[in-house]
Amino acid sequence: MTAASIRRIAHLDMDAFYASVELLRYPQLRGLPVVIGGGRRKVDEAIRNLPAGGTLADIPVEAFPLLKDYAGRGVITTATYPARQFGVGSAMGLMKAAKLCPQALILPVDFDEYRKYSRRFKQVITEITPVMEDRGVDEVYIDFTEVPGGQREGGRVLARLIQRSILEATGLTCSIGIAPNKLLAKMASEFDKPKGISVVFESDLQTRIWPLPCRKVNGIGPKADEKLQRLGIRTIGELAARERDWLVQNFGKATGAWMHEVAWGRDDRPVVTESEPVSMSRETTFDRDLQAVRDRAELGAIFTHLCEKVAEDLQRKGYVGKTIGIKLRYDDFKIATRDQTIESFTADAKTIRQTAGRCLKRVPLERPLRLLGVRVGALVRADSAEASQPAPAATARSRAAEGLATTASLF
């Protein structure tokens, strides 16, 4: 960093991303309340059965499925702005959304299509500003500090260029916040949605950040917020007013110290351009709750399928892992996980199925099940030296783990 440059970090997120991509396919739905969600088979079918002939844009609005007719098990991933007027929002159950806005249209989630647009807009960004951190399908951080023109108007000029370029290349809009660090940039990008640009400086801390509720901090979720409220802290300013030691006493060493830093707008995390995955998983919520005994065959088929999918994902992306795990969600929404570390790395469906099967025998199966998942962790690249090493001699630990599983499987 040169002496003259002031650290400027941008956070960009796409406006109503999934819904906006769908509106490019179906422009006739513009201005109407639309929700994307569920991905339930019924909705998929309704969309597949839309009248053929002409282009997608020719399909009459009346032919699209209505939320009230298709609300099943599942949640909304994105709602268009007209739908949001009715109080419908992401992560809301479809049933609840159908009460609020029965006339909304519903579309199934099409991840492949969103990924295509995700790659396109990120490519546009890296051509202008190479230091970009991927934060999921519709979000990135960008380091403006060393980019020519990145300092002009605190970053606003560069942000406008990026917005324009993304719109030209994809037809999609986004909101950008620029600040001295990631923490503040993330908050700033929410200030003026949609299509907004917000520029925040250190000197804005008291006027623009401190009045915000603590929940706006990336990392303070429902649990931490509830505890803060119980302690009489609602805003970031009120958090900043507490002594660091007091926060440490109430929230522990790491969290307390972190909260203090955050409240004072301090964050020195770098923008990370490359990262390796730690785990890959597949999970599915059943259309109806399943019983381990009564629905054994159905569960077994789903279980095998999940293992095959994870194996495919690993192979396609070129990774192997050695910690295999399962996840169950019971009808009461409680979650149980079990995992086992095996001796050599794998991406093989049969090995995953076998190990996951042993995990399944260690978990209570009395209650009806709502969800089943399979996970492979401790990943390394399939072409790395570690991955191809012969299996080391079994340690006492791994022998103990095997023994445990074998004993349990007798029951």
Next chain:
DNA sequence: TCTGGGGTCCTAGGACCC
């Protein structure tokens, strides 16, 4: 009217090793 799917990181206890 209950609440998806795919991730990351942290904590905490026990085993094991030095």
Next chain:
DNA sequence: TCTGGGGTCCTAGGACCC
């Protein structure tokens, strides 16, 4: 013989995020 650290790996659960 007893006591005691530190460090790492493994496992289960949980908070949080997109």
